[in-house]
Amino acid sequence: MTLRSKFILTATLLYAAMGFLAWQLLQYDKWLFIACEALILLSLVLTAKLYTAFVRPLNLMAAGIESIKDRDFSIKFLDTGQPEVDQLIAVYNQMMDELREERVVQTEKHFLLERLIEASPSGIILLDTHDRVAGVNPAAVTLLQASGKEVVGKPLTELPNHWGKSLSELPKDAQRVLRPNGIQTYRCRKIRFLDRGYHRYFILLEELTQELLEKERNAYEKLIRMMSHEINNSIGAVNSILQSFSYFSPQLNANTQPDFDEALQVCITRNQNLAGFMANFANVVRIPVPHKQETDLHALLHSIHRLMQPSFERNSVRWEWELTEQMPPVSLDVQQMEQVLINVVKNALEATEPHGWVKVKTNASPPQLLIQDNGKAITPEVQEKLFSPFFSTKANGQGIGLTMVREILMQHGFAFSLETGSDGVTTFQIQF
CATH class of the missing domain: 3.30.565.10 (Histidine kinase-like ATPase, C-terminal domain)
Known part of the structure; x- marks a missing residue:
């Protein structure tokens, strides 16, 4: 039974008792009976007004509760002129203003976060509490070479190509550099965040290919050029000396001359092969801009x-x-x-x-x-x-x-x- 029903039942029983007692006075004093009936009617009017004043806050509270249930924070109430009710309305209106402002702020933050994730050049894979894919951004779709519909809801082990094995073995709250196909290089991090009281993770995929290739290229270019310069200088001088030794060949006796000539030719050939070996390395750093x-x-x-x-x-x-x-x-x-x-x-x-x-x-x-x-x-x-x-x-x-x-x-x-x-x-x- 609601509070309103209890009030009506109590008032009905009370006025029934008062009416019965007033009826008993009719046998003793007619004018006293009329006075009692007048007082009862007056109290009935006052009770009706009291009931209205009592029920109005309840109606306001019920309407406020329904709007909060529906997450409609735009409903506000006007003052009624009753201090107690107006105080309740003021608190309610202030609460609704704060809730509406907080929802706007959270919505704007959520929208900003979504836009940042979508625009991020790094791949982002959101995971649910069971380490299944809950969402991917466009950069992750490009890296995975699969649409969001194909991967959402799947465990990490079922991701396409090499990603399934690599990402499923990624430690929590840690990062690892992956080079799955020998060309692209990625830094992968599995990061924890709190969502409605539960710990969840997302995986951040950052491609480092161009940056590392540039550093790698600069390093081996410098090394090859230095080696090529030093080796070519030495080979030229050594070959010149070996060619000079060939003039002494006719002066040797017939038994030692063939061995001498063969040893010279072996040394000269080896130097030429070494020069060719270094030339192959030097060609790697001398590739011109393609003329398409x-x-x-x-x-x-x-x-x-x-x-x-x-x-x-x-x-x-x-x-x-x-x-x-x-x-x-x-x-x-x-x-x-x-x-x-x-x-x-x-x-x-x-x-x-x-x-x-x-x-x-x-x-x-x-x-x-x-x-x-x-x-x-x-x-x-x-x-x-x-x-x-x-x-x-x-x-x-x-x-x-x-x-x-x-x-x-x-x-x-x-x-x-x-x-x-x-x-x-x-x-x-x-x-x-």
Whole structure:
């Protein structure tokens, strides 16, 4: 029973008792009965006014509670002229003003935070309390190469490509530098925040590729130039002395002259090889700005095929084609791209066992080139170091081939990747 019902019931019982008692007075004194009835009517009027004054605050409180439930902080009440009720209305109106102002501030902060997250060049992955993806910003969508609908609600282990394994192993409240494909470098941090009393995390992905590549390039350029200068100076002087020694060869007896000539030639050849070795390293830092022109990519590929065909036949490896019919011209530097294709095809050939195959494939939309082989797979450990300067898996490798490929393609602005898929096929992809 509500408080209002209790008041009405109490008043009804009280006036019923008073009416009954007044009726009893009618037998004794008629005028006294009339006076009592008048007093009862007067008290009834006063009780009705008291009831109205009593109920109005209750109605205001009920209306205020409903507006708070509906999160409608725009409703305010006018003064009634009753001090007690007006005091309640003043407190309520002040509370609603503060709530409305606080909601506006929180909404503006939330909107600002959303805009900052969307505009951030760093990828941001929001996680729920169970470490499932709760949201991603546009930068994270680009890095993950998957839309928000594809990843929201999934655990970190199910993120596409290499991200699932890398991010699921990321320690909480810690950061780690990842280089999953040997090209891009990322700093990943898993940061905790408080949401409605619960601890949640978000992952911040910052790409460091350009910054690190620039520092790396400056470091090995300085090293190579210094080494090249010192070694070339020494080689020139030593070769000059060795050439002078050859004039003494006729003065030797017949038994020692052949050994002397052979030893001189070995030293001269070794110096020339060393000069060529340093020249290869120096070429990496001397790559000029590409002079681009519209080029028939298929014609360029056929010229590379003619150049490499004897090597393929010698190693019993098949060259396979899968060329699109409507390949548009590509803007590139022909000489530099020839160097890239020769290096990539040569690496694919050396990784392929006899009777294996190397496939050259093109797509028109978007324009891209894929060079695939079914040779030895690239391990995750090697994958991270593929394009690092001076790194090579070959016994006599110098580690400059893929570094040169990386520099040329990055100067062209072409996206590229080299990895082994789940089917065991290794693919070098260039996106024009």
